[in-house]
Amino acid sequence: xxxxTQSPSSLxxxxxxxxxxxxxxxxGVANFIAWFQQKPGEAPKSLIYAxxxxxxxxxxxxxxxxxxxxxxxxxxxxxxxDSATYYCQQYRDxxxxxxxxxxxxxx
Amino acid sequence: xxxxxxxxxxxxxxxxxxKVSCKAxxxxxxxxxxxxxxxxxxxGQGLEYMGWINPSNGGGDFVQKFNGxxxxxxxxxxxxVSMELSGLTVDDTAVYFCARTYSGRIIDFWGQGTVVxxxx
Numbered sequence: 489x490x491x492x493t494q495s496p497s498s499l500x501x502x503x504x505x506x507x508x509x510x511x512x513x514x515x516g517v518a519n520f521i522a523w524f525q526q527k528p529g530e531a532p533k534s535l536i537y538a539x540x541x542x543x544x545x546x547x548x549x550x551x552x553x554x555x556x557x558x559x560x561x562x563x564x565x566x567x568x569x570d571s572a573t574y575y576c577q578q579y580r581d582x583x584x585x586x587x588x589x590x591x592x593x594x595x
Numbered sequence: 596x597x598x599x600x601x602x603x604x605x606x607x608x609x610x611x612x613x614k615v616s617c618k619a620x621x622x623x624x625x626x627x628x629x630x631x632x633x634x635x636x637x638x639g640q641g642l643e644y645m646g647w648i649n650p651s652n653g654g655g656d657f658v659q660k661f662n663g664x665x666x667x668x669x670x671x672x673x674x675x676v677s678m679e680l681s682g683l684t685v686d687d688t689a690v691y692f693c694a695r696t697y698s699g700r701i702i703d704f705w706g707q708g709t710v711v712x713x714x715x
Contacts, residue, residue, distance in 0.1 A: 489658075522702060524642075531692055531705040532634075532642065543703060575642050579700040583658045584632070586642040 490514050490578050494587035501566055502595045509561045509590045511554075511576035520580035521559045523552055526589075527572045535574075536561065568594050597621040599631075599693050599706035606712045612681040615709045617693035624674040625651040630696045631669075631676045633657075635689040636708075643689075647696070648676050683713045 491514040501507050511521065519539040524532040534543045536552040539559060549564045563570055571594045576587040602616040617631055633645040646657030648667040657665045666679040680687060693706040 520700070524702075526642075531708050532694075533705070534703050537701045537703075573641075577642075577644075577702070582656070583644050583646070584700065585644055586634075589641045 489583055490517060490581055490585055492576055492578055492585050492587035494574075494576060494590050496590060497588070498591040498593070500593040500595050503566055503568065505566045506562065506564045507566065507592065509563075509574055509592070511559045511561070511587050513557045513559075513578055516556045517578040517580040519555060520578055521552070521554065522577045522579060523550075523561045524575045524577065525572045526575065532575065563592075566594050570594055597695065597704045599695060599704055601691075601693060601706040601709045604710040604712070606714065607683050608715055609684055609713055611683050611713075612679055613683060613687075613711050614677055614679040615691045615693075615711065616675050616677040617706050618673065618675045619650075619695065620674060622695075625671055627651070628696075628698045630655070630699055632694045632696055632702065633678050634692045634694060636692070637686075637689045640689075642692075645678075645691075648678075650674075650676055680711075683711075685713050687711065688713045 493512045495510045521539045523536040526532040540552040551562045573589045573591045575589045598620045600618045630647050632647040648655035650669045664682050669676040690708040692708045694702045695704045
């Protein structure tokens with residue numbers, strides 16, 4: 489199975505700031521990367537697929553990039569509602585494994 | 596609008612089985628490339644991928660750690676898929692989510708989650 493490692497495990501940033509979250513795969517995943525946002529007590533929400541394509545209705549403050557084994561999620565103009573845990577997932581090879589998540593706190 | 600509505604919370608004793616259902620609406624349930632995947636989340640933990648079912652033909656697979664313990668079913672007359680997990684242990688205590696994929700792989704919509712608690 490492909491292992492997904494996210495970093496950092498948690499971070500805190502002020503309102504208005506920009507952050508970049510990282511996801512590394514144990515082998516190349518050919519841009520088959522998705523990102524999800526999960527707030528406490530809620531189901532995950534799909535943000536991005538194919539590394540950089542926003543799901544319908546997702547704000548343009550979210551963007552993704554990367555290639556090979558290394559991928560990033562960038563969030564700009566941070567607002568309190570962006571506080572959540574963010575997960576990456578590879579869907580190149582089944583099983584479609586998730587990273588362990590990055591918890592983002594907005595100060 | 597696409598909706599996935601899951602069955603309610605359940606409390607089971609160790610060794611029992613639990614069946615979690617996921618009712619879809621707002622799209623063609625058996626449409627090409629629309630699969631239902633299952634993901635679980637233990638208390639305070641991250642997302643764990645479990646497996647998938649193709650509502651069109653009932654095909655699918657679950658990861659090896661669940662093999663022999665999980666039964667996948669679907670009822671196209673009521674646009675519902677179900678996952679039954681047997682031989683429950685306390686480690687199966689989790690929120691179980693269903694999620695729709697299109698093109699067979701890309702998750703776009705999620706169910707609200709079903710809390711399964713295993714306790715004696």
